[in-house]
Amino acid sequence: MTIDAALTDEQLETIQKEIFTNPVTQTSSFEPLDIVFDWTIWVGYRPGVRDNPGSTAVEAIEDILGLKLGSNEGVYTSRRYCVEGSSLTTEHLNRVAGELLANDIIQQWKIFSKKDWNPSSGTGIIIPKVILDHTPTVTTIPVDSDGSLQAISDERNLALNPNDIPVIRKYFLDKKVKKERHRVGLSDPTDIEIEYISQARSDHCNHNTFRGRFHYFDLETGKKEVVDNLFKTCIEAPTLELKEKKPWVISVLWDNAGAGLFDENHYYVITGETHNSPSNMEAYGGAITGIVGVYRDPLGTGKGSKLLMGGYGFCVGERDYQGDLKPHLHPRRLLDGVIEGVRDGGNKSGIPTTFGQVIFDHGYMGKCLVFVTAVGIMPAQINGQPADQKKTSPNDLVIMCGGRVGKDGIHGVTASSETFSEHTPAGHVQIGDPYTQKKMHDFLLEARDQGLIRFVTDNGGGGLSSSVGESARFSNGCEIYLEKVPLKYEGLDQWEIWVSESQERMTVAIDPEDLETFLKLSEKHAVESTVIGTYTDSGKLHITYDGNTCAYVNMDLLTAGFPQWEFEAQWKSPARRGLFEPVLKEPSDYGNILKDILARPNICSKEWICRQYDHEVQGTSVVKPLMGRDRDVNSDASVIRPVLDSEKGLAFAQALLPLYSTIDAFHMTTCTIDEAVRRLIAVGADLENIGGVDNFCWPNIQFHPKNNPDGKFKAAQLVRSCKALQEMCLTYGIPLLSGKDSMYVDGHLPGRYGESHKISALETLQFSTISVINNINKCVTMDSKSPGDLLYVLGTTRNELGGSEYYEHFGYTGLNVPEVAAEQFKKLYSVLTQAIEEEIIASAHGIYRGGLGVHLAMVAMGGGFGMEIDLNDLSVEDVDRNDVALFSESAGRFIITVAPENKSSFEKMFASLPFACIGNITDSPDVNVKGVDGIKILSVPVSDLKAAWQKPFGDLI
């Protein structure tokens, strides 16, 4: 720890003893400790990188000494690693530092050999303090030609779309605009104005791809079609239609998160985000910033919502990758960092992380995916006013709460609107600070309950530029005094203050009369809140700095006149692309193939992740992520009891099936949604109450003959996926409560010979589902409960091995991708819901990736009992082989166990639906399966299955 402050020896001794040294377990010294080593590696943060322990150290020092450190003083943490190994070289140590201990994007390191080490000065004093020595300056930007503005865009990394440039120029060259600007002392646009426009127009903020016009051409049928605006047609339209039909849908499509009715006094809210680009460069920092960031969305929904739970989805390259490509971070290291980031972000926020998934695929080597989902709850009313509604009005004060503004996070949104390359600015990588945010969360909820909040939104992508820009639309204008914004350090330009994405900040509108109360409450919670402006109805976004205007633009500039993006989309059917079913004769050793599939990375146990996530803080846990006799098998969904004195619950699940996109993203989408829905049905949810969140992550779809030759195909996959989403939502009746898209999931990776390769991710959709559970005491888990119980499979097993785990195991793709017959499936789902309601079911588990064989194993491992299974009894269509029966991934299916006394009532309920009793739960330690021809094909102890399933990652903690 490096203390850069004028403290006396006595003060230093106090803090050493009272704060920084545990007398029972630790030693400390102001001199370098005398430790035996051959090498010392010192690792510290780079200047300006968020140092959370450093800042809590300042708080503690100030507290115990009763003083305030000056703005030039600070505390910085770093680590000294002592390495023994005399044969090691500086080169080795550099590798250890760079590839294991530090990430050069946020950290710096120094290596000392025993010989170089000076026992009295040690590493020397390194103070990573930001010294900018810069006078804030507003620069004007010439708009004399498209070319010059384009050049500025490239130079400043604005990522302006070439088609937007004439529109921007036209505005600033307009006579009336010029006259108005002249009056406030402006002529050509300022850098802060152009930055504001660039942020707001970025694909990240404005969803230009989803709002684009797609020229879709089906090469199979020759049919051409123009799809104008995927968002409007496939997401907004069905959701509005369903909102009309479902009174429980409270608020969708406008706020930071969507809201549904929990009970008459509460609304739940949900949203999902991705944080791919930053995580790809600095896994820990990116992921913690991602989860802490998504937690600000519910907090900024309505007049503010309390956080209830979080979910995660990680997609990375092969964990044991040993090939020649050199990603910035090896997938193993990247995954470790991402896991830890979400751990600290969730645990330190006091929000349970109740559900999540990990997918390994080579396509994510280029850019990893980090999905984070947040669920919150708000009272239906505050002081008799609807809590889900909010607006800003003229004269309301603009207040910034939480963290301070620094250079970090500048151009995050524009960077994530690009393919990753070595030129991507590193400055946008941050480290989230859940502690600061937790204080702010507690403060804002108390302020909300006192009726002090008129409007609240988070500062995420785009910083103040987005949050103030968007909130000022309600009042239709604002005046911002930029010099009032509290900074981490001096010397930021005005535009930097405006677009910085420094974390843990919210923008709040309050009545000026409430200011004193608000600030007092803020102080009690040790949260910084600052008035930075006033909302107006001037129709202008007006920003001043020390009294001088530096931005003055029409509030409606962003909504008017920008051209729609255009995409060519060309669909080639899988058969036309050369896909076919492999010629594969049935295996004879089913025991070993089942064990090997259970041990595949995308199937095997990932208990080590669940265990390091606090999944039961808040005391609400009903169905945990891991359940069963040994509490180690994944449940279908998680259920929480968010209102402690109510027996109602919220069920949550999500699904990811990207591999099906190798055949057709349409079926990838239908199967993903069906799985996410089935997961909720399995624990006891009712299809009527299910809402969804769509998170698209797609590779670049803009065709380019050299750089993106298959862009048209990827665009067609996106169109098909959106159409599937629309169809599924309407058939199942699932309103999309929230959703986001993240495009450009591609990366250019250096290879062995200095060449580089573009790696694109699979077209990926994470679909999250949420539902109110009317009585949690009736929830069902997936583990078999008792020997003698009957085992049923609901739904039909078809010859659908295309894209399956089984085919992937052999290196095949296949053609027969599973298809969803939603109309038929939903009848079965509603009967199952009724059966759970009537409490005649002992366990329910969906059949997902890996098929029947894998999921029978899950039910057996969960219960700790054996089973006797006869595949001949299975309800099938076009299936006459054991491998198809065991490993087909047909959608719409469940494994159900039922106590014998409930046999007849169960069978009666399902009489008109495809289902079959295929066996029973036994006392024996083995899973025994008879094949379609009545011959025993498999007999494996449950313990062997579990050993195989836990083997790959079982030793990780």
Next chain:
Amino acid sequence: MSRVNVLVLAGYGLNCDYETAYAFELAGAKSTRVHINALIDGSVQLDDFQILVFGGGFSWGDDHGAGVVQAVRFKTYLGDTILEFIDKGNLVLGICNGFQTLVNLGLLPGIDQDYKSRTIALTFNDCGNFQDRWVSLKTNTNSPCVFTKGFDQLESSVEFPVRHGEGKFYAEQGVLKRLQNDNQIALQYALPDGGLAQGQFPYNPNGSMEDIAGICDPTGRVFGLMPHPEAYNHPTNHPDWTRVREQMKRQEKLLDSGPTAGVRLFKNGVDFVK
């Protein structure tokens, strides 16, 4: 007597305040969530309460040893107030981060009336990471601990979840001996069959010496534990609840709707004050 008043601390990164307050309500108390600063600035008086709870969470981010900075703040602003509170016969409970805070304040172990020295530590788990899992606990029937009274009478062994990265109990042998001799070790990590975990992971989830999960001061009125009783405030919190329900159903019985072991722990405290 009027209802027992419980003060549950909140703020600065604490995060189990809602459910802890709720569990105390179920136990018959009136509980209030109070921001640490409201206690310091005097807008809330400790004198109005009989039970003070340092709950779970990450106070000050736990960046400098779990509970350390929270302890510093209390010591600086409220040191003697808490000692007087204890002297009056009131109860202090520390759960997880709260236990870590009590240890850093020196309120535990309180050997020889010394409520100021740090003589024990809760340090990083041996397994090297944060762990969320349910553990079985063995109760010391001879312990003066107010909160665990009668736990040995429960039908099955007591189980609560642990959720921490720094829960390994560490003390010098001399201190450890005193704790044993004076029955200050109230709760220990156990095997599912009731025997002591004897350091075996994951039954002892953090490598605690002597499988220590919770200790009290010699009066039994100051108690700290790593497991979270407040997270077992409803039968459905228990990881086996659907399995137990199914067994009960087959015996034509209902799931036990009486207070959970978690609520009983709080009720012991409330009943003591009554």
